[in-house]
Amino acid sequence: MEASNSFVVVANRLPVDMTVHPDGSYSISPSPGGLVTGLSPVLEQHRGCWVGWPGTVDVAPEPFRTDTGVLLHPVKLTSSDFEGFYEGFSNATLWPLFHDLIVQPVYNTDWWQAFREVNLKFAEAVAQVSAPNATVWVQDYQLLLVPGILRQLRPDLKIGFFLHIPFPSPDLFRQLPWREEIVRGMLGADLVGFHLIQNAENFLALTKQVAGTAGSHTGQPDELEVHGTAKVRELGAYIRTPDARNVGVGAFPISIDVSAFGKASKSSVLNLLNDLGNPETTFLGVDRLDYTKGILQRLLAFEQLLEAGALDPEKAVLLQVATPSRERIDHYRVSRSQVEEAVGRINGRFGRMGHPVVHYLHRSLPKSELQILYSAADVMLVTPFKDGMNLVAKEYVANHRDGNGALVLSEFAGAAAELSGAYLCNPFDLESVKRQMVAAVYDLRQNPASARARMLANSEQVYSHDVNVWANSFLDCLKEAGENAKA
Template structure:
């Protein structure tokens, strides 16, 4: 039996947290983030529903509507589900594999079984709530089997999938013992969305290679449309799946909701600068404490710049916000230990009484408070070894529409393909990282007009390519699919969405 929701978003997590009040009373509190803010208008328009895990093992609320009016439908997971599916296969197998083996993935059969079973649980819930012929939009790497399972359970559904992390090169992905199953799961979708053209090309090349091993007809792209500017092109293709359907694959660079970005008052910025000793230059890092984010290398570069005299510890401060993440996984505990050791060493060497040179917070910071940090920072440091996009960079740029500030950005973050006026660096090369930081600082001091022009161009890119364009582009593209063969007009992305997903604003 089908439900009555014509548009369903499926993600690992619901936008909700379990809050325990001082009197012991527990309450499920909505916590909308960027994704729900982007998708809420679509969900409301289509009588939509959000399916996901509420974030607590062995517990789930009854379905309820959040403040935006979106129906939240929970998937109940056990502690064993969480350990095998989330901590295990999702984040100790897929996460490092998709981030270019920064640490070694673990291939564990029990974790794979848990991943498959949890994807089946999600599929059962979606099949229950989705109306006949509904559109289902599956989000991210934790649910890559879901499109294929749904295709079998509910062939009437129109299914989209979006990957929020990088898609690796075929040579890396082929290490995965369950590579054919993952590809078959993804190809259950009508449309697969990735951040960048390079990820699309990785996926297309992989499906060619995997199809050669399996003898199936998956992964045979028969059309490839490439248009737009050469830096970030619109790119789309159709792949013929094993059941004869044509699956669209295209690049949709995700962004942020500028309307949700709060511009802090001048007094808030002044107060923060005073709290940290009124330095001449404030540098900022905002990251989950993840080994992919390059936090340690950022600190090492900062330390060497202080040591060489390129930065004066009496005039510069680095604020590092490191949000706790996956703390039960060994590699994350190691990353935290290394970062905190470096913070202590740098302050031991260069701080004075009452004035540390590194202010370090290992906790979640409310969005309203985070905006004050963004607005205060003269230099933003985004130095990830690998990142699907990185919205922190875009959030910082959004708060500097006046041209103030400078962005130091890893060339391996997806955002670098759009934000190419940032001071780009190779985070694996400490000299490159130091050079980018020093260049940004000097540009603000010695060539402010040029620095302002760069930041204004970055801001225009973020303003004109926001999260609503991302969501509407994907939705428009999905609307062109009927579950059968689709014909792509010349110059369009799959589904006939022309000109909506270009990644770089025109300079003309």
């Protein structure tokens, strides 16, 4: 394929879902998400290219253009690639390590080899489609080695890397047997972006400690700015690498496309509430079924509040949407079993015929249905043990621009740094979760002016710092970093 694309995004997944049918044919449907909505306008403007895996093994379509002119360039993975690279190293090694060892990472040399080989496949695909001096934006932890490989294959490229999950403290990261290679891969970029200043500080500190990657640093960690919130153009810090390049490091909190959210129709909300038994208080959780999300803990908190009489099972319900996720990995299967056991136990104890107190859905829902759930929920429960950002919290806020509703939010979610009106809890402490659930309900019922002020503060933050601010801030800083790379 001709290398004619001046702007290229590379991510583990393409922004489409590919389904292979029994006769060997396949169908492709859009798979919109926060990343897609944030990057699509830029790709469309530049008639850019998105490189990624189509979601199927051993088969991939030829490159094709979307209706808006964006070129999708599939990367073909074998079943062995998928098992070692994705299920293995990405999600059984890096994911738990980057989420502060909520479960023990597995350090498997075969998985590491698969990770290296697949990152090479992605990098070679990007090198093939990128025009001279193109801008390439590499996304997330599955592709940590791509910037470094690209730097060798195509030194003319301007390369940005963004990590969408937390970056751990150096003490944790140094457990990784392949720590030098990973950091060198990241330092192949001109700009490395994180959601939070703390993540950027962790990375800066690590590069001073890991042999073979350390360079000189300009700018101190406490001087880092949050791009896209402060709307500053100056980079927070540079790392001077051993090959005499300046790598910019900064914090860029991702957000959502607020234009896609708003109150659902009154009739659809009333119909849902009627199906739920017209409760006085509706709690809502929407998560991937992942052990980092704290779903079980919020169920236990809800159960204990019912048991203590702080919530009336005739007047309160909890609706939990748990999207299937990585179900072949042991820890995910265990998480699902624990969650579903808790749902059954709570309904057995406090529900009655035709009136469960927990309504549980283990499937994905389209955005139109999520809008109804967000609009109907009095209290949104977002209680992860650790989260890079958590866009569900922002989606709920965007649906309540009128100031109704309340958000109970883990202090360990990246969104907690921005949503000052949330009821912050410690998800490791059930008493903290329970206390904030009760506080949210109390304010909604007894102190509505305070509850409304809190939600309006959240809304102002989300609407003034949307996904376009995030994307434009990063790309502006990447342009600046690229110009300073050889300074």
